Amino acid sequence: MSTDYDLLARQLEALLDGRDWLTNSAQTCAFIMHGVPDLNWAGFYLQRQPQLLTLGPFQGQPACNPIPFAKGVCGAAARSRQTQRVADVHAVADHIACDAASRSELVVPILAETQLWGVLDLDSPLPARFSAADQAGIEQLVAVFVARSDLAAAS
Template identity: 60%
Template sequence: MFATTTIEAESKTAFYGDLAAQLAGLLHDERDFIANAANVAALVFNLVPDLNWAGFYFLKANDVLVLGPFQGKVACVRIPVGKGVCGGAVARRQTMLVPDVHAFPGHIACDAASRSELVVPLIKDGQVLGVLDLDSPLPGRFDTDDQAGFEALAALYVAASDF
């Protein structure tokens, strides 16, 4: 049985290092990408402060992201590539950090309470598999330290999972 540990770190870098260590332990000896996504979403949602949504969208053959495991309120089920923050991250093949989603052209509001968003594409062997999506009710919640931390977590998840 895996038990999470509350993280009390002096810096975001230390926080994400501790979170990555817990994630590595959680993913150890499990290769199923759905099971791993469910546990990543739960771990992140419970340990990262000021989130109102944490989860995954997976890319399907018809250039549509489809909702995967998540924590938070019900969510949009399908997002076309190139639309919204999630679809934009896939189209650009890069992380998108949006301090104010209301100022983002084409933002898809699944939860009206969300004010900022961080979306990390999941890439394996040059192929985009989906995204890790994080929403916060606080404007400006995410910064470059959060981006680096979540990019490292996403890389751990991709390396630990069979797609």
């Protein structure tokens, strides 16, 4: 059964009725954690310092903090500003294992105009959990989050 990301995007638009980035990021990761099946972690890492991601709102087990741009799947998404979809995190040489149960990962970079604001990180205990359709759907949800949030206030 596939996830109806168009429906989730409409629901997220309705949920995010203010511009506050902190409230919206907390709501977004909770919404994704409960709306997208087979996840064990969903959350944001923010760029607060050059070349470093700092933990933001999340749902799941306690997380690694901070994450340098030079390491892991989140770092690769931040460096490249491109979504990273990894079928087997154990095959990634510099993977940062915060939760040993995680097997696959999807990380979407978030831009505020041309500046990297942070990343949305999703983990799953299932290998190869994320398809191209999941990637497009999560990117659609990130676009809703960006459109509804004042990301400049997070700087």
